[in-house]
Amino acid sequence: MTELLDQELAARVLARALANGGRFAEVFAERRGGMTLAIDESRIESVQSGAEEGAGVRVVDGATTYFAHVDGLEPAELERAADEAAAALRAGRTEPTPLTARPVTPVPIAVAPEGVPAARKAELLRELDQRGRGVGEEIAQLTASYAEARRVVTIANSDGLFTGDDRTRTRIGVQTVARRGDKVETGAETLGAHRGFELLEDDPGLIAEQAAQKALTLLDSRPAPSGSMPVVVGGGFGGVLFHEMTGHGLEIDHIHKGASVYVGKLGEQVAQPLLNAYDDGRLPNEWGSDAIDDEGRPTQKTQVIEDGRLVSYLYDHLGAERDGVASTGNGRRESFRHLPIPRMTNTYIAPGESTPEAMIEEVKNGFYAVSFGGGQVDPATGDFVFGVSEGYLIEDGRVTSPCSGATLIGNCLDALAAIDAVGDDFFMKTGICGKGGQKVPVGTGQGHVRVGQMTVGGTAR
Amino acid sequence: MPSVELSPAASRAVEAALGAGASAAEAYASRDTGREVRVHGGEVESLTAATQTGIGIRAWSGHRVGYAYGTDLSEAGVVALAARAAEMAAVADEDEFAAPPAPAPAEIEALPGLDSPSVAEWDAGRVAELALAVERTALAADPRVVGVETAVYADSTEQVAIASSTGIAAFYEAANCFAYLQALAEGEGSRETGLGFGLARGPEDLDPAAIGAEGAARAVAMIGAGKPASRSCPVVLDPTVAASFAGLIGGALGARAVQRGRSPFAGRLGEEVASTTFALHDDGRDPAGAASAPFDGEGVPRRRTALIEGGALRGYLYDTYTANREGTSSTGSASRSGYRSLPSVSASNLIVAAGDLSTAELLAAAGDGIFVTDVAGLHSGVNPVTGVFSVGASGRAISGGSLAEPIREFTIAGELVAMLRAVTAAGSETRWVPFGGSVQTPPLLVSELSISGT
Secondary structure: OOOOOOHHHHHHHHHHHOOOOOOEEEEEEEEEEEEEEEEEOOEEEEEEEEEEEEEEEEEEEOOEEEEEEEEOOOHHHHHHHHHHHHOOOOOOOOOOOOOEEOOOOOOOOOOOHHHOOHHHHHHHHHHHHHHHHOOOOOEEEEEEEEEEEEEEEEEEEOOOEEEEEEEEEEEEEEEEEEEEOOEEEEEEEEEEEOOOHHHHOOOOHHHHHHHHHHHHHHOOOEEOOOEEEEEEEOOHHHHHHHHHHHHHHHEHHHHHOOOOOOOOOOOOEOOOOOOOEEEEOOOOOOOOOOOEOOOOOEOOEEEEEEOOEEOOOEOOHHHHHHHOOOOOOOEEOOOOOOOOEEOOOEEEEOOOOEOHHHHHHOOOEEEEEEEEEEEEEEOOOOEEEEEEEEEEEEEOOEEEEEEEOOEEEEEHHHHHHOEEEEEOOOEEEEEEEEEOOEEEEEEEEEOOEEEEEEEEEOOOO | OOOOOHHHHHHHHHHHHHHOOOOEEEEEEEEEEEEEEEEEOOEEEEEEEEEEEEEEEEEEEOOEEEEEEEOOOOHHHHHHHHHHHHHHHHHOOOOOOOOOOOOOOOOOOOOOOOOOHHHHHOOHHHHHHHHHHHHHHHHHHOOOEEEEEEEEEEEEEEEEEEEEOOOOEEEEEEEEEEEEEEEEEEEOOEEEEEEEEEEEOOHHHOOHHHHHHHHHHHHHHOOOOEOOOOEEEEEEEOHHHHHHHHHHHHHHOEHHHHHOOOOOOOOOOOOEOOOOOOOEEEEOOOOOOOOOOOEOOOOOEOOEEEEEEOOEEOOOEOOHHHHHHHOOOOOOOEEOOOOOOOOEEOOOEEEEOOOOEOHHHHHHHHOOEEEEEEEEOHHHHEOOOOOEEEEEEEEEEEEOOEEEEEEEEEEEEEEHHHHHHOEEEEEOOOEEEOOOOEEEEOOEEEEEEEEEOO
16 A cells, blocks of 8 residues: 555644644545546547645544645645644644554555556547447437546544555546437436446447437437426436435435434434435445545445435544444545545445336336436435436336436425335446535446336426 | 746746647646635634645647646656646647647736735634624524524635746736525425525625525525426526526537537527527626636636627637637637646636616516526536526516515426527626626526426
8 A cells, every 4th residue: 555644744744733732633645646538529639637646634623623735745745734724723732642554455456547558548439439429320429538537545643543545446428419400419328436447348338329329319309298297217327316315415414504304314214114225335346435435434334224214324523423423434525625524425225126117017107217417405405406318208107208308306305205116127327426515426326216206397288 | 835936837847848749838837725614503613724736738749739737846747747748649639720829819918906915814713703794694684594504705816827838928816705605494394595695806895794694585585485386487587597597508608519519509600599688798807707817728818708699699709729620719718627627618707788677677577477596406407518408496486576485396497599589688786696607697587488396
């Protein structure tokens, strides 16, 4: 494991951070690098490479966190950050606990992307371009991107923890535009993991074909319906529904501020007994997995809904300390320039017993939302929205016309309680989640899920 | 490396890239010094003080371009990055229009008033007190305000230096600060949130009482909200919502999307795309605009560009690359989100023309309809290629020309150009809004949008 700062320096920085008091101090050092490129109009462009390093130091005193971050990892700069974080405190020195190194086994990477020639990555994008365009002559535009990112982190805190992690993520994405006369539709697909270039060994071109097929299908779409109806949500990225509807409201910072509809609901039945859901930062090589969180806590599998009962919130260090429980390893941050906050890792609804076919057959008239462009929730009110990227009408128990321009809207507690079937066709997808101005990679997953009643907002009457 | 001077670092980077074999090069170095105070329950929850410094280097090898960025501004660091940028260029394909801004643009006119001495003068305790005053005001405004999820003050002073092998060498400094809160109100068995915010160059121009009162008023106004009936009806967009839509329109007017056929405005120059009531321009030099600067992300002077006037599409926004593609001039619209990003064409400050109706007169003109005060899910509910949108919304019913009951959990749907054509009146009271970029806009009356509720 690469250590970005040695134990002796970390101890010195922590001691300085606590020079004016405070009950907790932490130094988070990071080296981050990566490469991205894109293809557009069948031309490789936007080829870029980044190399950044720096550290953030925080001191916690009472209810207040003082945070300073610096670029670079020179000892003098780290000590300056510690002094800056401690500057507002006025008490006597607190002695940090001597550091003990805790080894971590990072998520295994087979083929380090930085060792793969850039030309090979360009070739991959050309393949995506050809495969996607090959799906149909109506594919008018295709853009694809490749991104690799590596983050090496070293974390030390005044409770004596000294640890680190080495994380490599790889992701490709394809966006397509299909055109028939004046009708224009779009499609998108992504593939990503906490893995190296081996992610792309199988058949990366498949996502280009899928993205193209989505846009072509929508060329035959009609405007989405409006009104309240049963909605069957597709597997994989359909899990973004649970992520928004429930996951965010379980993050302990929202709970502590009274800004979540799940306040006071622990132990209560919030869903039908068929629902079981987890946040799991240890799913092997999954997009939202890490060996440890960004506070050095090992990630874990946390059941949040058990047979429809709410059984756990998601904790970072400070939230757990306040509730007198252990952190669930959900303290995450975008970079050394950000404070850790409670965040999801990979969140999913566990497989159920229904088949997607049966679930759809049972719907007289409704909506089938196969995939989403994304979603948003206000955890305090529970109001959420999801933009549907691929949707169909369900008529007499059968999937019929594709629909464009649909948004699902509702309130968390109502919609969660309205889930009346969970499919057995489980899989995971990748997402980028934004909260408090910080973006982190998250996994979402589920089999097909049916919500008994939900508002579909479209343009058709 | 706080002692590193940005302009010499940028010049060194250009030299280093040429030394590494680039045929042309440009470097963008920035230092952002900022702080943020978050308060909750009358106490400071977090206080962040931070400086971030970095450099991004574009290297051209003929008509191939590559980019590398990093935080190491030492001589060795810059040399390594410059070599990396040249390597990246070798991976890109030839693009005959890829070239640095050339010949060197005319003398860049200074733009005074972008900095603020008060950002440095106000110490942490004083700005924390400002954030606490925002929270206190909201809590005192109404007994139904039960808490404040978060109240925040933040400021930043950005220094930017740019240098290129085509003779660009320029520098500016700009300060911005803002404060906002999310107030929580309870009543009739539900909890509601309300956003209040303010933007300024320096903290002395923020009004904490007004920000707190706005958050409280918005939250309290939503108590008891129900779902409206699905229908098509007149809709008044408040400035925060109008700004979000203006931002989408500004994005769709960027020449990159237009040239690649990924914009609802592609191929419509000179055509009627809006009602004569709706006028929009971009102004990268408006002294009040948060995005104002003397030059853009590739050193081209910022300027004013008419986009939609008299109902017709007057122009698009160009950076050097997209201008080269059409044989026209850059409108100074190359933007960067810091040293990490390649410049790309986007709006600076978007300004929607004011009309002459007060908000009350606008509501009266709507008659029976919906006043939208908040929208959600714009990143997934709007298709920027087609302009088709369906987004979550909340607000108030308009009944007999006046505000009536609060409503929530509905969507408004339509298509951007059709919506602009249906703008029948603009309010006289404009506001700067940080959503959709940096936008100044009045409230707008749209004669018909599709509402989906019950």
